[in-house]
Amino acid sequence: MSENTTQYTEDNIRSLDWKEHIRMRPGMYIGKLGDGSSADDGIYILLKEVVDNCIDEFVMGSGKTIEISIKDNLVTVRDFGRGIPLGKVVDVVSKMNTGGKYDSRAFKKSVGLNGVGTKAVNALSTFFKVESSRDNKLKTAEFHQGNLVTEEGPLDTSKRKGTKVSFIPDEIIFKKYKFRNEYIERMLKNYVYLNPGLTIVFNGEKFYSENGLKDLLEDNNNMDDMLYPVIHLKGDDIEVAITHSKTQYSEEYHSFVNGQHTTQGGTHQAAFREALAKTIRDFYGKNYDASDIRKSIISAIAIKVMEPVFESQTKTKLGSTDMGGDFPTVRTYINDFIGTKLDNYLHKNPETAEKLQRKIMQAEKERKELSGIRKLAKDRAKKSSLHNKKLRDCRVHLGDTKNDRYLESTLFITEGDSASGSITKSRDVNTQAVFSLRGKPLNSYGMSKKIVYENEEFNLLQAALNIEDSMEDLRYNNIVIATDADVDGMHIRLLLITFFLQFFPELIKENHLYILQTPLFRVRNKKQTFYCYSPEEKQAAIEALSGKPEITRFKGLGEISPDEFQHFIGDDIRLEPVMLDKNMSIENLLEFYMGKNTPDRQKFIIENLKVELDLVEDN
Template sequence: MSQETKYTEDNIRSLDWKEHIRMRPGMYIGKLGDGSSADDGIYILVKEVLDNSIDEYVMGAGKNIEISIQGSKVTVRDFGRGIPLGKVVDVVSKMNTGGKYDSKAFKKSVGLNGVGTKAVNALSSFFRVESSRDGKSASAEFSQGNLEQQDFLEESSRRKGTKVSFIPDEEIFKKYKFRNEYVAKMLKYYVYLNPGLTIIFNGEKFFSENGLKDLLEDNNHQEDMLYPIIHLKGDDIEVAITHSKTQYSEEYHSFVNGQHTTQGGTHQTAFREAIVKTIREFYGKNFEASDVRKSIISAIAIKVMEPIFESQTKTKLGSTDMGGKLPTVRTYINDFLKTKLDNYLHKNPAVSDMLQRKIMQAEKERKELSGIRKLAKDRAKKSSLHNKKLRDCRIHLGDIKKENYLETTLFITEGDSASGSITKSRNVNTQAVFSLKGKPLNSFGLSKKIVYENEEFNLLQAALNIEDGIEDLRYNNIVIATDADVDGMHIRLLLITFFLQFFPELIKEGHLYILETPLFRVRNKKQTFYCYSQEEKNAAIAKLKGKPEITRFKGLGEISPNEFVHFIGDDIRLDPVMLDKEMSIEQMLEFYMGKNTPDRQKFIIENLKVELDTIEDEV
């Protein structure tokens, strides 16, 4: 007879703050990741420390912030007021301790719950904080949230401010690597939102004079814009708007109190509504909302008293009012645009003419597409009931109450054998598979019509749920998984062309990746190494000594499901697809898929270096 489990006081265990954060890191920093994605935990740690320095700048203390990332060590130094010396330990190690509960000091701050630096401290193998003020300084050093040593100097010549250094803990973040491109992008957002602030990162200076106008200019090529950016500012609001000549979809960058709300929220919804309402009233025509917003590229930043976010990582605003006696977020944004955007359009007839022509063009295209769109939707409905192409997962990007919503991934793969291996070895909660039959169509230079006419593209668009923009995107990571050979490279380029042509904001917002898969397996009876390059293969052979067995994987279909699980699990290696700042989207499409065959061949050969080296070795 089995013994009944006793339920006594001994069973009830109270976790201290460090243990709770270390046991449930996702609650505090979203997903963990290895640094290949912009929303991986190591960047959230940098952000949490930086937010405190930014809040100092907002309060008028310290115009410069210095950041250094050397290997795995991050150091952030500000020249603000410095943490009160007697509270240096408490502020980074006691939950619900911080200066932001006193709303007089931090009226419109982001980090209101006093969790940020505590989470960084608990998730770092090394964490040091040092504060200098009034000619004195205090410092404390921790490991995994445990206090190791403390110093207090009665006399210090250091400039006032706070310096935090930390190393993310490898027990939590496995095999991570900081990518400077992601850190630089984050810092750019900070300076756009705080004109006048200077951030120095590893010696490079980040500064913005024109706020959100600079954001749109840096993110988009001048020749891709239909008209000069409309840049409007109010007390607690700033917006920037233009339309793209080449992009089909809508693009929004939204911020609350300096926080990049990547998943929008009440302010972004209100902004989209207010643009349509103002433009309809200005022209006196009841335009279709989708025609007004088609190809829009815009940004909005608002400041709200004590904002409510829908998740700890603060990616979606839930607040409906501005705080205090101010109106609702919706009314505030609507009234602002009604006055300022309307005035701008009256004063700039050339812009208002271009905008009207753009809307009429969108209306014409929509009407031309309506028949084919209906057919495609009917087809998609039928096939979504038995969509052979999509093996879906249980959690999606919209489920932001679920801890691992940021891990949601769609693998786009080719051929039954590769799809079969991924499908059998995937995590059914967060990983979905979309399988292509052969090479997709080359969509270079084609119109949006082809997305509906081509069954594969239409089903892919439906699977991602991006027909009307990426606000309701179902997966955070879209991963192209093809063989590492010439055919695989070509499929890769055809898919990147499809996304560049019709959904470039997926790439701009860092959702598109290439799956790296191993080229070799090197093993003996005791150990197995999967190698992604010739160098890794040589290192594995040296490590195993003797004569290990070497297998070369020629295609994804050759890798068995019980092995594939290693390459799409904790040790997944993703290569982000990023836009080239020097080229417009049109120029990039022309380069990859236009008539300049020699350039493209050279590009493919250079990017297949590993493959070609391998073939030479075997010969």
Template sequence: MAEEKVMVEYNEDSIRSLDWREHIRLRPGMYIGKLGDGSSMDDGIYVLVKEVVDNCIDEYTMGHGKQVNITIADGSVSVRDYGRGIPLGKVVDVVSKINTGAKYDSKAFQKSVGLNGVGTKAVNALSSSFTVTSYREGKAKTAEFTQGQLIKEHKEVNTTETNGTEVNFTPDATVFKNYHFINEYVVNQIWNYCYLNAGMAIVFNGKKYVSKNGLLDLLSNKTNAEDIRYPIVHLKGEDIEVAFTHTGDYGEEIYSFVNGQHTTQGGTHQAAFREAYVKTIRDFYKKDYEASDIRQSICAAISVRVQEPVFESQTKTKLGSITTYENGPSMKSFVLDFLSKELDNFLHKNQAVADALKKRIEQSERERKELSGIRKLANERAKKANLHNKKLRDCRIHLNAEPPAKNKEEFQEKQLLSTIFITEGDSASGSITKTRNVETQSVFSLRGKPLNCFGLTKKVVYENEEFNLLQHALNIEEGMDGLRYNNIVIATDADVDGMHIRLLIMTFFLQFFPDLVRNNHVYILETPLFRVRNKQKTIYCYSEEEKQKAVAELGNKPEITRFKGLGEISPDEFGRFIGEDMRREPVLITKDAHIQKLLQDFMGKNTPERQKFIIENLVVEKDIVEAV
């Protein structure tokens, strides 16, 4: 018997009109991208901070206020600027009436990043508490909200406070479940603001951040002096700033910005830079170098100022506009005109830099040709293996896919969730495979311990079948543009062997694809070490401290299970640990980290020094229990 379809009547009652607050809370992804718990730098709570700080930066850009104070403590955020302050009669409207703001024309704000009058409204609607105070010409006005609803509008009062605006908010825990702020992510955001607004000071939790030399400082902090092939080239023009150098690392590392906004997914300005840089170099040396050889190992930053920029989403991570001004040149010709003049002049005046740059390009050319033969054979093997790749259980939605015209926003939200779990052995991969979300979660299974590739050349990526298949699964052979998964999660057992495998995989990424780590795509999956339960309740614990608390809570000698490996956790249980409440720790590289030195210390042939370090820093379980 055919299954009967449930008929739903479609009439006037089916049509709903949501107010601004309801719409933001129902479809938060349209306004802040993915939600997340704070473990990823593009999670929603950081977007909330950014939306508030963007307004402070716009004030500074227009010449008002030289300092911004940011405090984050106990899950709450406070942001204070010293700009003009919101006009007192509009304090409530500016943060609670959609399409209300001062940025719809270019009189009060020119070349600002906030354009649509949405940002602070989204923060307001998605916060359990939101308070805004404006200090303006000796008067102050405060308004308090909960989930976007006005709770109290205070009367104007006299004040001695300096002009400006203060916003305090706490993200709504019912929207951002189990959220936590990672200070390194916030500091990274702050440094970007400082690099793009030389001279402005940002004080975060009592520490002051300031940049004097803009993008030159950015690259100085992203590279190590002993690694770069020539001094950083720093070029500035009207509405454009560029800095670049070459290092010894693989890949391209390009930071792009529009009106002070870090466009993490690039856009027309970044594409224009990549193309214009290649053309300028070819013209200067009068040689038709391969584009990949010219850009190999480049570390660069480009910042442009644009009137009426068009971003591909409210989170402003990708620039879509193709002109710099109304009726002005295309972004492509704007960047090309600048580089073809300024970079060409610089190279003619700095022969030592020109010679060093040429040597680096020709080195990349030699390395590419040496790899060409083995790469061809390896790729042929990978294509055959991909037809029946038992190592990869793929998902349906990938980061590099073209979103459909229909339900585009929903598809893009899922793209941000696209994940590949790298597991050890069949038992662990089996548990994840059975319980994963097949739309957005993939599984790649390793066979035992991978090769320690520290100190080896990229040739090993093609000679080692496992590395080659992983490279193809991620689709990163030609760079990060084709990356298929937004999240690469290393899922190994919490024992000595699992830790070793974890280090070997991270070594592979840091050695050959450091951009994956720099751009915060790599994570470590945290799975529970203990299950503590009685007949009424089960608690999963991720540390000895959590276990002690669970035992105290349940009392009366509860049953305690110690998980030694992922394979011991049943698929039904595993589903709880890779869903919405998944715990994962990002693999972070601090701005002063030296990748090659880091790898040498942990994975090099310095066994005696490493053994001494381990012995001196060893913490045994007995010490942990006593500390608890």
């Protein structure tokens, strides 16, 4: 063995301290990083970890208000709970395995169980300050990237008791991030739905819920879309809200464990779906197919479990089978609760029971009409998936919760071979898949589910996403429409959004659908290159480069070389989320954009056309 060979000795092995470990492997603690364009990006998880501690105080009976402000990326969260014990203020936010939640008596069914939350926020922030006020004393500590900078107190104070945490996420970790109020408001609304009586004030706006999960369904759906009034059932450690949609095809579930939004379901959601089908069969005395019972359902379930086990670090899927304490299994508990309470409700509300039965029979009729064509379509999809040129898949999918990168799983939907070729060559094969459209998709407005199976493109897209029966099996966290920014590209976007709105609206409701932003211009000289997404950015780049830089106007994605494309779908990817306005029913929305040219629509087109023309003239 040559002397030059690196010696493998004890000197080669070093232990990272807690800060270094979190900063080097942030995905292990907060899921993906992102820039704030997605609801599960790291900056929102940081906020959530801090708020979770305030929620635990409220649950323990301390502090009915939480105040949150975000200004210029400085996040401040203030509760009026008991305050961190003054002698432990520094330890709680900077020492691993330190926290009050290891003592199960104090926090039996708390959210933040692993004691890592605020420590991760601290390590991933350029500025982190914690203030604890109790017993008329105030203790303050300030950190930079997890390192203690200053420590002050305890000093006398007249401030109300509680804890205040301020932080600025580190731009080295979260590149070019931006907080989106829509995502924050949605998170905060979920907190108040799960904790009736709690008030959260965010940048001056108040969030409060009187009726828990009933409010969740009513606030997030247009009442005209509901088949019957929300069924709202409550028990000691369980709460359920159920209705069916008049227009939506698929099943929609909002599930929570100990206040944690389990976006990927788990044992409690599976038990709820099973219990629902069984109870309704027993009530009507008919062996209805489970899929007919659950078709078009919009529902929410929240349970409390002692020491829950989650399948991923970000706690998006429950793995526990036991409720804890003297309770039976999660499955038995939910089955017994639904079996008794839902059955009682349907007996007492015959009008709802009748509407529900009619809906089930209608679903059964539609399913039987579709059965032949579904089988053909499935066989066709199976055959083409063996040699499917449309889908170039990736290795990690949304269901792989054991993999740190499962939240990064992305499907790009592209038009034409040149664009899909560029993306395919420059993508990350681990987390980015590409689905190629052949020309313009069909306008599916007003059509029945039959068209999804008859139209090869829609059928293959549905198969690629794996969402035919339920959202639980969705294979990609981000579905990104990547089309040219010209009139044809815009039309294709609209047709795809119509398809998702018509048949899979919860993909949009759950923030899975995005538009890929691609640069309009490249401005460069021999030393530097800027990619510009607007005329303003182009102007700023020209000024930054001085002299006479070369300016290229990109007309389509196919013109961008694979080498360049890496910049637009890598760390610096810019995504625009597709969001729904709950004040407008999906039916009305589709009618407005995709229906006949009504006077309202003509007026809208004329008013908005001017903006596009101005943009073209500027270029």
